[in-house]
Amino acid sequence: MTTVTKPNLATDKLLTDLHVKYIQNLGENKDDLMYHLTAHLRLNAIYWGLTALCVLGRPDALNREEMIEFVMSCWDEEAGGFGAHPDHDAHIHPTLSAIQILIMQNALDRMDVDRVVKFIVSLQQPSGVFAGDRWGETDTRFLYCAVNGLSLLGRLDEMNKDKAVEYIQRCRNYDGGFGSSVGAESHAAQVFVCVAALTILDRLDVVDVDTLGWWLSERQLPNGGLNGRPEKLEDVCYSFWVLSALSILNKVPWIDAEMLSSFILSAQDPEGGGIADRPGDMVDVFHTLFGVAGLSILGYPGLVDLDPVYCMPATFIGARGLRKGWQALSRRQA
């Protein structure tokens, strides 16, 4: 495969229009094998794309009716939750995506809320953690999906909150961070899910703010990017996992915002749009959202505020009375 010498396209600014077009075209890639191989993430991908569009200030760039129809076609009648794609099994992660999409599209009335709540609550284990589905894989990620989803539906009281907090507490390590299960190494993505879940449950007292703030700030590497664990490589998605946790702890200034902004911007594809894990890599919608989300928390001009706890546009969370005390950098003027 020959590589065409690429024209020197600047990536020092956010290429908003290109990213919008990139996300709009995602559904048109049916000639691309990767499109088919990622069907098991379709509903999640729609949430990533829609949230990115909202943060970019273009919430109407995708067809609303089609999107709602697609979400509803992922309903798994037997389990009472959502799969990632029609005929795929229900799982807590796409179920959260369905809730989030329907809220962003003001279409929650389409969903059988009682059954969804029942599905989520049924996945809580005696230890307090949640399984992803009936097969029983447990992870603090699924605990966050449950807490986030139930809170958005106003039904948090139906789960055992104390047990959930107790489990998160057992996942806490001496470096201030949290792992995926009891005994597991701290990892930035797990720090995000645990800290955000504790925030929703109003139990931030569990967090050792100074130690965790220190550990999180040490994720920044000399090239400005953030890694997820000590002595690992940088990756754009960690911009969000680390920044969201820092903003909840009110410690975003503990890293160099400008260097991180430049790193995220340098991972854009200046021709096709979208953001990659690292400069020069293939873009995808996951890293596009988490790059844009990171820039929003860093106060990048022209972007819409993102709620780092729920990873949704802040207006939707505010409207439901769920805004917590997080602090992003103030929005800069262009």
Place this chain on the structure above:
Amino acid sequence: MHGIKRARLTEEEREARRRRELSKIDEFTKLSDATLARKKERDWSRDAFDLTTLLLQINPEFYTIWNYRRLILLNGLFVNVPAELVKDILLDELGMTMSALKAHPKVYWIWNHRRWCLEQIPYGPGQESESHYAGWKQTAWDRELTVAEKMLDVDARNFHAWGYRRYVLDSMPNPRPESNELIYTARKIEANFSNFSAWHQRSKALASLWTQGKLDESKSREDEFELLRNAMYTDPNDQSVWIYHRWLVGTESSREILEREIVAIQELLDEQPDSKWCLESISYYKRLLLNKYTSEVDVNVLSEEIRSLLDRLETLDPARQRRYQDLRKRKRVGTDLQQKNW
């Protein structure tokens, strides 16, 4: 997608790729549709099982197909067959997931399926009262430790493999003594001091052995300090070592240990005057000293020393300067330590 280089394709190359992929797409969607259709019909046959094998070889992330595969086993292949055959089928499953993991070491669903298979392995042969009754289980679980360790030989930071290894150690019918962990993690650390996953695992093993009284805590702490001393001098910029050091010192250390460690790190700092981690660690341990032994130390002198360390860090490590400034601005520089114990 992680770590896949972006290729710039010409129009012709794009078209050629499209044509190449078209047949693959066709094959995949047909297989996928056929398998999902059988799932809807609750087809628990060997044929359907073989379809899932094909499909998962192409796409091991297709979680619904893993679920279907387990349903076929439970409702089809395991029904009315002797326990020995169930065991053999499960051992085949373990072989199949092993080759999948070699190609896709970070796919959650493969690891999950492996756990499930392992837990399904039946008791037997024989009667509950006989000593070899748990034999099949034991053989299978014993082998799993090697599997996890092989995966860690390829990628020593793979957190799936570390998690799986912990799971096996916690659940195996024939448990290994926890002290083995000290040998294993030492080997991993010696191979690479930067392997924080191994340091982390070591801290958990030691804490557990100390709590159970299976290891003399103060003596083994000293051994760890010795191990760290070597690591620090090998690469003073390696975070793993310093984070582990912070764990080892903990928040309950005596004044003597704190002061001794400060002196030891100071010696390294004298050799490497720009070592951020030496400065950071000394400033932290001095804050700890100030906070914990307030009445025994000269508060003014210590505070001044901490301030000057933070000043140097601010210049040396500008990305995190606001943190150093925040620590400096506190009413008393030691008060950031919450003294939480775990």
